[in-house]
Each structure stands twice: as structure tokens, then as C-alpha cells.
Amino acid sequence: MCRYILLIVLTTFSHSLWAATPIIEIELRDHLFYPAEITIPADTKVKLIIINTDNAAEEFESYEMNREKVIPAGSRGVVFIGPLRAGEYPFFGEFFPKTAQGKVIVK
């Protein structure tokens, strides 16, 4: 009995734990995003890793995706996005919005 319960628990959680969440890295350099445009599949959760190589903190922000996170200077930050419907979702660096602009294209 215990074995069955364990099996059910494992299969339930393994899906969310082990189902490969695509990872995309974005670098922040001189207050610009590289790449500034990323394409992800629709209805899929994606893990963004934002690497801030600048000497100033930046806030990754997107009104369309409801995301907001401070990425400390010389550090990296994880932001989960999606699942999203097809379309374009702009994001920007709130601290340096003139240059730090980008978008997620969902197809």
C-alpha cells in the first residue's frame, strides 16, 4: 500500500519537479539586454536567468507579464515567466529604462 502511495506521490510531483523547464539566459551589459528579444513557445513555463554584469543594480520589469525583480550589480537573478498566450510581451530595466528594453515573443 505504502509503495503505491509513494508511486502516486512521486509521479505527481516528478512532473512538476522534473519536467524540463526551458532555461533562457539574458545578459545585462552597459544597461542593455543581450539578447533583447527572446522567443519562447506558447503555454510553456520558462525560467529566465538574468545575469547583470553592470556595476549598478537593475530591476527587471514587465507590466505585461507581471514581473518585477531587482538584479543586484554583478549578480544573477531567476525569474519564471509563462505560461503565456501567443503575442509580444515587452520587458525593461526600470532603473535604466532608456536603454534596457527588450521583449519576449511567444509563438
Add this chain to the structure above:
Amino acid sequence: MLLNAVIIILREVIEASLLISIFLAFCQKYNVSRHWLMPALGIGLSLATLYAININIVSQWLEGVGQEIINAGIHIVVYLVLLVFLTLSMTIKTGRNKPLIILVMLIGVIFASIREGSEIILYIHGFIGIPELLPPVLMGGIIGAGIGLSVGVLFYYLLVNLSSKQGAKLGILLCLCVAGGMVLQATQLLSQADWITSQYPLWDTTMWISERSVLGQLLYALVGYEATPMPIQVISYISALSFMIILAAFSYVYSSRPQS
């Protein structure tokens, strides 16, 4: 850069400023000591500095979502503070619970200062190495903080000068607004950290009030306005506020009963 700094600092200051004005007006109206405020701000801003200095370490916690979880925790604490404050404030005429109310206000201001203060420190700190941008950022910051504090002062005098009944109504409404914003931000952060599953938005009111607009930003700071909320956010918002109203109503009825 100037306008950007004004908006960023204003958005941070306005939440704490509103919370403090509600508490101070309450103290003024019901003759409660205000000596807790300065220590609360002192402790809160010291912890904010500590948090900002260690943001690198905190960010790496819990597989990179430590910041979200701590911030969501802070928002939940401020919500709970408002919940307890509102419930206890209904019993103020009995004269009991005053020390507890002071403790709750103290905790509220400490946590609000940690959250808002650390963001401001991180933002300003980034410009220290950029001499050409630092003056407009500081100037914008001062203007933003000035507007934020003015809004707080305005609400304070409004709350103090209204009749007891009207003042109480506005005070309760402001408590609910700030509390709702806290719950909404907490759920957004938990979804960003993937601790709760992200959902498709329930509706989209961007064409009416964009979150990019100044009005949208102000509403975000005041009532947690979200143009594209997830169903779980709407549910948490409504249930958190309903719970608050029900608890406060119970407390009011209970304390109004003649004591035997």
C-alpha cells in the same frame, strides 16, 4: 531620468507614508502614544540597509528566488499587521489592547520600511558610480519622496479633521486598500518564484488604465492595481479583504456589547 526617479521613489514612499499616516491619525484621535514611530523607522531603515547590502546572498537563496519569498513574506506580515490593527482598533473605546495596538503598528512600520527602504537604497546606490546621472536621480528622488510624504500628510489631516464617524470610515477604507495591495503583490511574487502556478489573466484593463501610466502606478501603490490579474490574485484579494471586514465587524460588535 529625473521623472523616472520621481516615479520610482514616489511609488516606494507612498505606501509606507500612507500606512504611517493611518497609524498616526489613529494615535491622535484616540490618544495613543506616538513614541514608537521613530524607533520603528530607525529599526526598519537599519534592517533595510542590511537587506540591501546582502541582496546578493539573499537573491541566491532557495534556488534563486530568495528575494521573492522574503518580499512576499514582508507583504504578508504587513497584511497581517493591518488585519490585527483593524480588529483591535474596533475595541479602542474599551481602553484595552492599547499596548498591543502599539506593538502591531511598530511591527507594521518596521516591515514596510524594510521593503520600501531597501528598494530605494538599491536604486540610488547604482548611480553613485555614474556622476552625470547621480544629480538628476537624487533630485528626482527628493521630489518623489516629497510628493509621497505630502500625500501621507494630506491623508493624515483629512483623517484627523473629519468627524469621528467619517474619519473612521476613511481610515478603514485606507487600511483595506493598503492590505489589498499587499496581498496582490505577495501572490505576484510567489507566482514569479514559481511557488504558486502562474495562470492566464482573468481580465485585461490595460486599455482603460495602463500600468505604465502615472495613474496606473499610483493606483498600484495605493490599492495594488493590476491590469491583468491572475484568478488566484483576484480570489486572494477578495478573500483577504472579506476576512478583514468580517473580523473587524465581529470585534466591533463584541466590544460594543455592554460588559456585565
